[in-house]
Amino acid sequence: MSQVSSQAPGTKTVAETAFEARFSPRLVATDTYHDPNDVILFMHIPKTAGMSVGKALQAAFDIFHPVSWENTNQSFRNKTRQALYRRTDEANPCRQVLMGHFAWSDVMYWRNQELPLKCATIIRDPLDRFVSNYRYNTSDKHPQHAEFTARFPTLEAYARVLPYDYQLSLMTGAFYSFDHALEKLNAAYSFIGVTEHLGASLQHFRRSHGLATELAEHRENTGHQSASARKVPDAVRNIVGEKSRNDARLHQLVSRCYA
Template sequence: MSWIQNLYNNRNRFKQAIMGKRVVFHHVPKCAGTSVSRALRLRYFLSEESIAAPGTAAVMERQHGPLDFSLLEDFNRIRTFRVELLHYLMWKDIYFIGGHVPFNNKAYDQFQGYKLITVLRDPVERFISEYFYNFQREHQSRIDQDFESYLNSPMGQRNALKFCEYFCGDTELTLDDPAKLVEKAKDNLKHFSVIGFTDDMGRFEADVRRELGIRVSFGMQNKRTTSDTKISEIVTPELRKKVKEMCRFDQEIYDAARSQSR
């Protein structure tokens, strides 16, 4: 047997010795995930894949034609595609998988050798940050509405349930009963080895080091460009109060996750 064939036959053993533990990073938008994903992709450069939002959106539009991701039906198409990609990459035994992809019960049940990690942010701050990040940007999540109109739009209402969406475990998202999504999400987050929080990234680094046996440093990427003064002018106390009410389901998940991580 040639040395190349021998290397090929033993590749999994070599990968495990070099890479360590397998991990899926569920990157919730505007929760410091870009810096986390980049650092982990560098650490796992021999076996890593990213489920990129722009790339998956582009593929779906080439397959199905123009899609309007403000519509739940079209949004579920790309959401299902990303879940299926996650399942496929776990089947391929990729050591690091990261991206804007929700937790999926079927994938988790079949591939329990993976460590699951995520980072969460205060739901109100996350919602506001997502709006200003996506406002009039040329990509699949572009927002063209002013902030008050956005709050009343289907996309705004859905984005207030981001933690529900990411952790409910369902392949196809339904929003008729958010309270049920909350309970599913809280249960599913118990499967996660590390849950970080944007206000304590130092602890997240330490927890990742402990659980994965690797040393990484997470910087800051994709910072918003809108000033705090401009945001405070647009997001009035009345509108912030409305956002808080919209995010009440995500807040329950966030509070449960913080209690779990203490």
């Protein structure tokens, strides 16, 4: 789907330039975001290689706090309190990471109190992520696949209830322009990777955050063929494209950083 832009071809906005300076592996120096006693909130957006990334983070951080998907809000607050209390032991610094399906509203609970928390996440091509998510929810791997399939018997039925800019909305909450979304990302996040460049993303995360352990790429539960190469009905492509304009734009921006 083509996009109409008021910018001249090849030009960047101030927000885009600032975004690249903060997240591009080419521009971020080694140890830029290193903190021997930090707490990182790693937001797991569904179907963005989360299981693979989780294994790498468990090996690289002193303490890994998994956030329960069954009661995400309460689990997130409990695990974050544990991490913050552990951080007060300044004589014994350690690096901690929380990972789970929490969202911007959960993050803001702590950011409003001006706590030194970094956010991180990995995003994926919107259509690929959507198709992968649907196929997982309708497979035997999902505990409620029967109910899900009964409610959404086709990809198109599921596409019609897809929220606008699903990934960016999880990452930033509400925003009034793409540049505004970038400004919120610049203020809250220290790392954004892409599933399609998972190895390079993990390498950049390790280097920019000064992690001593290599972050191995574990390819589990991920499809090897993109939705663009699979047979996806045009109606689904159109619906997802119409609802994911800013997600697609962010994905292109981050992908260019790793290309």
